[in-house]
Amino acid sequence: MPHRLRYPLHDTLPMPGQTLQVAAGVHWLKMPLPFALNHINLWLLEEQAGWCAVDAGYDSADTRALWEQHFGGSMGGRPLTRVVATHYHPDHIGLADWLATRFDAAFHASLGEIALAKAVWHDLPGHDVAALNRHFALHGLPEAKQAQYAERGNTYHWGVKSLPVTFNRILAGDVLRLGGSDWLAIPGYGHSPEHMALYCADKGVLIAGDMLLPKISTNVGVWGGEPDGDPLRQFLASLDRFLHLPEDTLVLPSHGRPFVGIQPRVAALKAHHDERLAAMLAAMDGPMTAYELLPALFGRMFDLYQTMFALAECIAHLNYLWHGGKLVRRRDADGCHRFSIAP
Ligand SMILES: [Zn+2]
Numbered sequence: 001m002p003h004r005l006r007y008p009l010h011d012t013l014p015m016p017g018q019t020l021q022v023a024a025g026v027h028w029l030k031m032p033l034p035f036a037l038n039h040i041n042l043w044l045l046e047e048q049a050g051w052c053a054v055d056a057g058y059d060s061a062d063t064r065a066l067w068e069q070h071f072g073g074s075m076g077g078r079p080l081t082r083v084v085a086t087h088y089h090p091d092h093i094g095l096a097d098w099l100a101t102r103f104d105a106a107f108h109a110s111l112g113e114i115a116l117a118k119a120v121w122h123d124l125p126g127h128d129v130a131a132l133n134r135h136f137a138l139h140g141l142p143e144a145k146q147a148q149y150a151e152r153g154n155t156y157h158w159g160v161k162s163l164p165v166t167f168n169r170i171l172a173g174d175v176l177r178l179g180g181s182d183w184l185a186i187p188g189y190g191h192s193p194e195h196m197a198l199y200c201a202d203k204g205v206l207i208a209g210d211m212l213l214p215k216i217s218t219n220v221g222v223w224g225g226e227p228d229g230d231p232l233r234q235f236l237a238s239l240d241r242f243l244h245l246p247e248d249t250l251v252l253p254s255h256g257r258p259f260v261g262i263q264p265r266v267a268a269l270k271a272h273h274d275e276r277l278a279a280m281l282a283a284m285d286g287p288m289t290a291y292e293l294l295p296a297l298f299g300r301m302f303d304l305y306q307t308m309f310a311l312a313e314c315i316a317h318l319n320y321l322w323h324g325g326k327l328v329r330r331r332d333a334d335g336c337h338r339f340s341i342a343p
Pocket of ligand 1: 087089191192210
């Protein structure tokens with residue numbers, strides 16, 4: 001029987017525009033998101049000369065207004081000295097440039113994250129909407145839906161109006177000195193190219209970003225820039241890096257409540273993906289496209305935005321089974337990839 005997660009803060013949450021201290025010198029902020037997933041957690045670390053922000057929030061008028069409240073309120077008028085992004089997704093990096101520019105603060109991220117952020121932001125070939133549509137067309141997305149994506153354009157710009165021009169590179173295994181403590185950069189792959197979680201042994205705290213969430217499973221998708229990739233295998237392998245952290249580590253996730261229980265959460269995530277993989281194999285009824293298999297993986301219909309992530313995640317599960325020898329893939333005369341059980 002797996003151990004359940006513990007939530008040491010119970011139902012205590014930071015109020016909008018206020019912070020809640022979760023460990024010595026570590027403060028929790030909640031910011032809104034305009035999606036079904038309606039919030040992101042950010043972290044402020046007390047530094048000698050001001051504050052370090054870990055993740056910045058999605059660029060919206062609401063989030064900017066809340067940051068303004070923090071500047072004069074919870075931050076006591078002290079400046080941001082550093083901004084760290086765990087990864088390039090808009091809810092994490094969206095306001096990094098705005099914050100860093102305003103305070104002339106140093107910006108830190110991994111090269112993989114900043115490189116992909118710039119590729120997507122600047123619509124580079126392979127990372128633009130046309131590439132997304134070509135990729136999804138190979139996996140059976142109907143033309144009408146492709147037209148909707150084309151019309152919608154680059155959604156990355158919705159939450160990221162600008163990106164920092166320069167950055168300070170975080171490498172896997174680096175130790176960042178933040179707020180008088182050492183924070184170990186633990187890389188994670190599969191959700192984004194080079195996600196960095198930060199672990200502080202002194203405080204017994206892991207800032208997990210999106211790699212370990214208490215309730216929802218992290219999105220793991222195959223996108224147009226690396227269509228034959230195997231990010232699910234990378235994600236599952238990355239989870240093992242957290243297993244040797246102490247059992248009583250307080251995990252600070254980007255979505256949901258802080259929790260204790262890395263080991264049971266990793267076990268549950270692995271079991272979840274095993275179940276999804278088994279469901280896909282069971283649903284395979286002759287050669288099928290990823291789009292045809294979407295109901296087997298998720299069992300429900302999605303709006304346009306959710307379909308994008310669901311289809312990318314479906315392809316990630318198929319590529320995992322394909323690279324693992326459980327499925328074969330063929331390209332049919334209609335241009336679509338179809339998967340079937342390996343003989
Ligand atoms: Zn993310």
